[in-house]
Amino acid sequence: MQYFIQQLINGLTLGSIYGLIAIGYTMVYGIIGMINFAHGDIFMVGAFAALIVFLILGAIFYSVPVVIALLIMMIVSMLLVSLYNWVIEKTAYRPLRGSFRLAPLITAIGMSIALSNFVQVTQGPRNKPIPPMISQVYNIYGISISLKQIVIVLVTAILLVIFWYVVNKTALGRAQRACEQDQKMAALLGINVDRTISITFIIGAALAAVAGTLFLMYYGVVVFSDGFVPGVKAFTAAVLGGIGSIPGAVIGGLAIGFIESIWSAYFSIDYKDVAAFSILAIVLIFLPSGILGRPEVEKV
């Protein structure tokens, strides 16, 4: 039982990271119907930005309180990655809006290849390990919970509350939901559709940047190719939750996190990615609209 709860906690941590990335996929899919394949690499760039900020802080100051260091890493990484996604959207996706469906997917794949290789070229192909930032571990009834895990879950929860507020209570969120339903009508009613889409990309990137920072803090290592697998898993999460639905993305992320940690604990750690990919296939085949998604009506 303790072992099981332990796995649930590990899964919750993983799932929080996947959920944060999945929101970016689901929002972009909801608003322009495109799989932003480069989103996983955006997450990886976020982790690298956090890594570099961490090293700068270490080089300049003798010691920085961990909370402040983490906060600075997150904020810088969010700003940088938002800028990346904004530029990418403007140069690679916007010119193709209204083109045939495959076109933006292809540019997104190209962007994904370009981003990961850009980081490889500029930062080198090796693993980048950092010393552990937080090492406290609490032991409650034989279940060990590390402070890292608590931080991850807490940060995710706070971000989700802020994010929920933005989407549901502000003019920006209303504009976003309007664009999602009908871009032409939204434009007629005076919503700047292009700007709204840009902001969607920026928000998605910022959340991915936080996920990247947390990923770096949790695993203590990052490498240029780290974008692909978490990216696909987060996409799986978005699909599992019902693509286009934001609470669905979080639920899907948690579900994928749980499945992955329980699978690695009880079955085979070698095949944990196979499990994640199989879930993706099974969900799409048998439950294409996901847990919280609206079923798509086929129109002629």
Add this chain to the structure above:
Amino acid sequence: MAVAESSKLASGASNISTGLREAFYAGLIAFFMFVLLIGLKTDQNIHNELIIVPRWGLLAVVVLLTALGRFLQVVYLTPFLAAQKITDTKTGMRPTSVALRFFSKRNLVIALVIGAVLLLAGGTLEAAVGPYWSVYLGMLRGAAIIYVLAWVIFYFRNFIGAHSYSLGFAVLVLYPVAMVLLFGFQGSLKWVDNFGIQILIYVMLAWGLNIVVGLAGLLDLGYVAFYAVGAYSYALLGTHFGWSFWILLPAAGAMAAMWGIILGFPVLRLRGDYLAIVTLAFGEIIRLVLINWREVTNGAAGVSGVPKVSFFGLMSFNVSDPNYIAKVLEIPQSGAYYKIFLYYLILALCILTAFVTIRLRSMPVGRAWEALREDEIACRSLGINTTTTKLTAFATGAMFGGFAGSFFAARQGFVSPESFIFLESAIILAIVVLGGMGSLGGIAVASAVMIGGTEILREMQFLKMIFGQDFTPELYRMLLFGVAMVIVMVWKPRGFVGSREPTAFLKERKSVSGEFTKEGHG
């Protein structure tokens, strides 16, 4: 007249000020984008700790280049491209095209003179200017030669356009002969193997995927799985049982086709992006199984010692065998015979693929694929069995992937899961889309450009002279590939050639009310 002049001047001046402003913004954005990732490099010191190495000079160069590029784009490129589309009111003609002006007779003479001077007096000139500048001389010489060749192609473009297939075929057949004549047997190895065979493998894969994506309109991101099935079928059966390539080639194709059906069956209901992601998942699952099923596949270490192809069982390419080709034909030993044989083998396989594709396109099943691509619902309501149509597309495409895979295993002599990563699927798909889905010629051109272009980066060792000894051009291969994918897609979303017209359609087009169809034509 004066008014026109002044307005032109004014627009020019405002153009430059806009350009400067845009360049400033671009530079600013580039600075913030690259300050962390280019300006600072994470490196390991001797204690294996990460440290930061600043590279402000490189950052400054990148930022300035971005700003300059943006300036040139805003001030010169955009107005120039706009002017190209304006028709002259007096003559009713468009301005002379860039290509015509670029490939003028005057430029040809200049290029010929430069090329001739550098070729004839190259040695003395290089000795005079020293090793550093002779790199630039070499580049100039290469540029002059390429220009002259391009000029010839441009001059005969109508002839080439009219006979593209037979000319392309002739070039492909004569390519190894030309390389052997130019560089000798040993020198031709690189050109036949790294360029010829490599490009043709991708041509074949892309043509195979073209059946699924281009003809049937099913987006498959896991095509490399079938390539892997073919490669492992040949590698495992060939090493364990010693069966010949000529038996295993069809077997590998059949195996891959079977997997095409097995993987195709569950995804019949899916369309578009979802189909893409599920096929991606299948591709990754197959790769992960190959890595983890160590008892059979030897895991990440791969299968080595895959037997070579024999010359239809008559002669072998193993030096130790009694019927080694050089012994039988009594010619000097060389590794080049095998490569040249492989080149013609993959060429034959490519031609088979093209032949089957072209014939299938005009058969009921090909028509059904194209109908499926255009409109699935209409297809179903006209009584086409979409299940079998989709499955045949998956199986046929997978079969060619399997052929290419077993060829790949025979050529490498070694297979490992490393060769079947998602990136390969992405590259193949990119070639199909960039070449214009459905167009065989366009796909061949796209794969020659994309694969040949990235291969040629390996040859650019002379860049080391300019950028310093630790500059490795190979590293930039995939970065440039990704960027090229984006640029070509944004610039020409329909691909280089772009033929998506169905083979058969009603010639008579009538305008109907927009309520009936999306395009307004039915």
